[in-house]
Amino acid sequence: FSFLQERLSCVLGLLLLLHSTDSFYVPGVAPINFHRNDPVEIKAVKLTSSRTQLPYEYYSLPFCQPSKITYKAENLGEVLRGDRIVNTPFQVSMNVEKKCEVLCNFPNKPVTLTVEQSKLIAERIREDYYVHLIADNLPVATRLEFYSNREEEEKKKEKDVQFEHGYRLGFMDGNKFYLHNHLSFILYYHREDVEESQEHTYRVVRFEVIPQSIKLEDLKADEKSMCTLPEATGSAPQEIDPTKENQLLFTYSVHWEESDIKWASRWDTYLTMSDVQIHWFSIINSVVVVFFLSGILSMIIIRTLRKDIANYNKEDDIEDTMEESGWKLVHGDVFRPPQYPMILSSLLGSGIQLFCMILIVIFVAMLGMLSPSSRGALMTTACFLFMFMGVFGGFFAGRLYRTLKGHRWKKGAFCTATLYPGVVFGICFVLNCFIWGKHSSGAVPFPTMVALLCMWFGISLPLVYLGYYFGFRKQPYDNPVRTNQIPRQIPEQRWYMNKFVGILMAGILPFGAMFIELFFIFSAIWENQFYYLFGFLFLVFIILVVSCSQISIVMVYFQLCAEDYRWWWRTFLVSGGSAFYVLIYAVFYFVNKLDIVEFIPSLLYFGYTALMVLSFWLLTGTIGFYAAYMFVRKIYAAVKID
Numbered sequence: 325f326s327f328l329q330e331r332l333s334c335v336l337g338l339l340l341l342l343h344s345t346d347s348f349y350v351p352g353v354a355p356i357n358f359h360r361n362d363p364v365e366i367k368a369v370k371l372t373s374s375r376t377q378l379p380y381e382y383y384s385l386p387f388c389q390p391s392k393i394t395y396k397a398e399n400l401g402e403v404l405r406g407d408r409i410v411n412t413p414f415q416v417s418m419n420v421e422k423k424c425e426v427l428c429n430f431p432n433k434p435v436t437l438t439v440e441q442s443k444l445i446a447e448r449i450r451e452d453y454y455v456h457l458i459a460d461n462l463p464v465a466t467r468l469e470f471y472s473n474r475e476e477e478e479k480k481k482e483k484d485v486q487f488e489h490g491y492r493l494g495f496m497d498g499n500k501f502y503l504h505n506h507l508s509f510i511l512y513y514h515r516e517d518v519e520e521s522q523e524h525t526y527r528v529v530r531f532e533v534i535p536q537s538i539k540l541e542d543l544k545a546d547e548k549s550m551c552t553l554p555e556a557t558g559s560a561p562q563e564i565d566p567t568k569e570n571q572l573l574f575t576y577s578v579h580w581e582e583s584d585i586k587w588a589s590r591w592d593t594y595l596t597m598s599d600v601q602i603h604w605f606s607i608i609n610s611v612v613v614v615f616f617l618s619g620i621l622s623m624i625i626i627r628t629l630r631k632d633i634a635n636y637n638k639e640d641d642i643e644d645t646m647e648e649s650g651w652k653l654v655h656g657d658v659f660r661p662p663q664y665p666m667i668l669s670s671l672l673g674s675g676i677q678l679f680c681m682i683l684i685v686i687f688v689a690m691l692g693m694l695s696p697s698s699r700g701a702l703m704t705t706a707c708f709l710f711m712f713m714g715v716f717g718g719f720f721a722g723r724l725y726r727t728l729k730g731h732r733w734k735k736g737a738f739c740t741a742t743l744y745p746g747v748v749f750g751i752c753f754v755l756n757c758f759i760w761g762k763h764s765s766g767a768v769p770f771p772t773m774v775a776l777l778c779m780w781f782g783i784s785l786p787l788v789y790l791g792y793y794f795g796f797r798k799q800p801y802d803n804p805v806r807t808n809q810i811p812r813q814i815p816e817q818r819w820y821m822n823k824f825v826g827i828l829m830a831g832i833l834p835f836g837a838m839f840i841e842l843f844f845i846f847s848a849i850w851e852n853q854f855y856y857l858f859g860f861l862f863l864v865f866i867i868l869v870v871s872c873s874q875i876s877i878v879m880v881y882f883q884l885c886a887e888d889y890r891w892w893w894r895t896f897l898v899s900g901g902s903a904f905y906v907l908i909y910a911v912f913y914f915v916n917k918l919d920i921v922e923f924i925p926s927l928l929y930f931g932y933t934a935l936m937v938l939s940f941w942l943l944t945g946t947i948g949f950y951a952a953y954m955f956v957r958k959i960y961a962a963v964k965i966d
């Protein structure tokens with residue numbers, strides 16, 4: 325991890341050097357230099373809660389508003405995440421302290437909240453909402469200090485510091501609601517080295533807040549919008565009574581501190597995880613287990629296969645050949661096209677599309693180009709890549725459809741372009757209707773939805789057709805043995821050859837290799853954490869591909885030995901077995917880790933989980949299918965068939 329950090333720091337350091345020559349910059353990471361007294365704009369992003377999973381925009385609550393509200397133009401990823409970045413009335417200037425200032429424009433006249441507004445604020449406090457602000461694109465964080473389980477003497481000296489994203493809207497004490505109406509901003513700057521004659525320039529490197537709840541009577545405000553904060557011990561918090569009107573003041577203070585943190589490492593605070601070691605141990609554990617198992621599996625399979633092939637190719641021993649058993653027996657049926665070849669090839673085409681997209685996204689993110697500082701970049705990149713990878717999806721689907729003796733290529737191409745994306749769009753649309761009903765900013769606006777549909781039918785569909793056309797015209801895959809006219813009878817199968825047993829057996833290894841990473845990904849999605857360990861994720865992805873391929877080869881080998889040649893669909897289903905475990909893990913995570921009780925948040929959770937599980941099944945099923953197909957073609961090419 326520290327190595328990765330060093331690499332990223334080196335890259336950013338190089339970029340900083342390039343900056344002095346007015347050269348290029350990775351989008352979204354160019355530093356802004358401030359002089360003393362320059363305004364530093366504080367913007368609001370959204371309100372979030374891991375209990376409801378419904379983000380709201382900042383002004384959905386009656387906060388103080390500037391004279392003119394302007395929303396930032398957003399990219400696709402930000403819109404889909406529910407970010408609505410907007411200006412706020414906080415007046416902050418570089419390196420200028422503020423003791424206490426009243427936020428709304430009327431200095432000593434308090435803000436009056438109506439009963440409706442009070443109810444809404446109380447409800448949001450009960451639902452555990454956090455407010456997210458940004459200054460110079462840095463998200464605000466609340467410092468949490470706690471003593472770790474060290475020895476008593478050391479306790480006095482060392483505290484562990486962790487940061488929480490955003491700040492709590494308020495807190496509850498018994499049945500009473502208290503609102504954080506005073507914000508103490510602590511901004512850290514790094515002083516840049518300049519020549520003597522020039523004025524000093526500063527860069528913002530950290531943005532912290534200490535939220536406080538202070539009763540109206542304790543905040544003494546004058547005509548100049550100034551206020552005095554009470555002594556910490558004697559002040560009472562600002563209660564919000566949802567049954568009546570409430571009066572309060574919104575105030576803030578600004579404190580600047582110099583910091584040694586360079587601009588290039590300013591995100592490190594937000595990204596430090598408390599358990600990097602767990603990560604390393606889990607990765608090493610996965611690697612060792614997977615390679616150990618794969619070594620054993622490979623040895624067994626290769627030795628058994630060599631023996632099989634040597635036996636089958638012995639011509640002198642005629643009696644033995646008379647009593648053939650095992651996979652050679654089904655050589656006349658093993659390449660018999662399955663039922664519904666169009667649907668199979670369409671699903672595999674979508675699987676290839678997903679595989680290419682995920683591989684490129686993780687690789688680009690690993691190089692640090694999709695860092696959290698460029699908001700929404702990951703989502704935008706993933707959407708566009710999925711559209712453009714339609715060419716590859718179409719090509720593989722078309723070629724496989726031709727191999728499976730399909731003729732209606734236009735219908736096949738349409739099926740590939742619409743089957744999986746149609747299901748995704750359908751589920752998202754239904755969930756979106758529920759989010760709309762809640763007036764959440766997480767609802768995808770109608771224009772964005774139209775834009776996504778245009779991308780689907782304007783970019784993805786034509787590209788899938790293009791790929792399908794070339795794939796269908798290309799020579800079909802070369803099967804080494806001819807298929808008999810009459811299908812062979814399949815002997816009765818043992819209980820452990822059942823599809824469901826196969827799914828359970830095949831899913832354990834790939835899931836075991838990646839479930840720790842899954843925990844971090846779930847935390848990032850459902851608990852508003854940052855996920856940035858794409859180096860680890862790339863490693864896990866490689867392990868997943870290797871383990872899926874091997875399990876799939878072993879399963880298809882056992883199936884052919886049992887003289888069951890209907891392997892096409894079965895391999896696809898069984899290789900995606902780890903998706904079943906992902907589903908079980910998602911239910912476990914919901915019950916144990918999340919505090920969701922209401923119907924709509926639960927519906928959202930399981931709706932999005934269903935999409936994840938479906939995508940994961942397509943991905944792992946496709947990897948397993950192609951591994952098994954290559955394996956089957958190899959082994960039948962190695963035996964002599966009379």
